[in-house]
Amino acid sequence: MPRTSASTPRRSAPRRRPDRPEGNGGSLVLALQRATHGVGLRLEAQLVPLRLSQAEAHVLALLGDGQGHAVGELQQGLLHHPSTLSGILDRLEERRLVTRRLNQADRRSLLVSLTRAGRAAAAIVLEAMSGLEAGALRTATADQTAGFRAVVELLLAEPEGSTAPARKRLPG
Numbered sequence: 001m002p003r004t005s006a007s008t009p010r011r012s013a014p015r016r017r018p019d020r021p022e023g024n025g026g027s028l029v030l031a032l033q034r035a036t037h038g039v040g041l042r043l044e045a046q047l048v049p050l051r052l053s054q055a056e057a058h059v060l061a062l063l064g065d066g067q068g069h070a071v072g073e074l075q076q077g078l079l080h081h082p083s084t085l086s087g088i089l090d091r092l093e094e095r096r097l098v099t100r101r102l103n104q105a106d107r108r109s110l111l112v113s114l115t116r117a118g119r120a121a122a123a124i125v126l127e128a129m130s131g132l133e134a135g136a137l138r139t140a141t142a143d144q145t146a147g148f149r150a151v152v153e154l155l156l157a158e159p160e161g162s163t164a165p166a167r168k169r170l171p172g
Contacts, residue, residue, distance in 0.1 A: 097113055
C-alpha cells in the first residue's frame with residue numbers, strides 16, 4: 001500500500017549553527033567581524049557606568065600606556081577616518097578625559113594625553129579588555145594564539161600594489 005503524505009515522516013530543516021550563518025561558507029572575515037561585534041557588546045556592557053562608546057573606550061585603551069600620542073598615531077592604531085577620530089576626541093575632551101595640545105616634536109600636529117579622570121577610566125577599560133581576553137584565551141594554546149595573531153596581521157596588511165597608507169603592526 002502506498003504511503004500517504006500523512007504517514008510520511010517529516011524531515012526537519014537542518015538547524016543553523018550560530019557560528020556559521022547560512023551563506024558565509026566558513027569565512028574567516030565574517031567570523032572575525034562577528035567576534036569583534038560580540039566582544040564590543042560585552043565590553044560596552046561592562047563599561048556602562050563610564051558611559052563610553054566602543055570607539056571612546058578604544059581611544060582610552062590606546063592612551064592607557066600613560067604616554068601622549070599624536071593624533072596620527074591614534075588614527076593608525078584605530079583605523080578611523082580623521083573626522084571620526086576628531087569627533088571621538090571632542091567628546092572625550094568635553095568629558096575632561098583627554099587633553100590636546102601642540103606637539104613640541106612636530107608643531108604641525110597635536111598630542112593627546114589622558115587627564116587624571118582619563119587615567120582612571122583607561123585603567124577600568126584596560127582591566128575589562130584584559131578580562132575578556134583572558135576568558136577567551138583560557139583554553140587556547142600558545143600556538144593557537146600565535147596563529148590567530150598571524151591571521152589578523154595578514155588581514156590588516158595592505159595588498160601588494162595598494163595605494164592605501166600602510167598600517168602599523170598591532171601591539172603584543
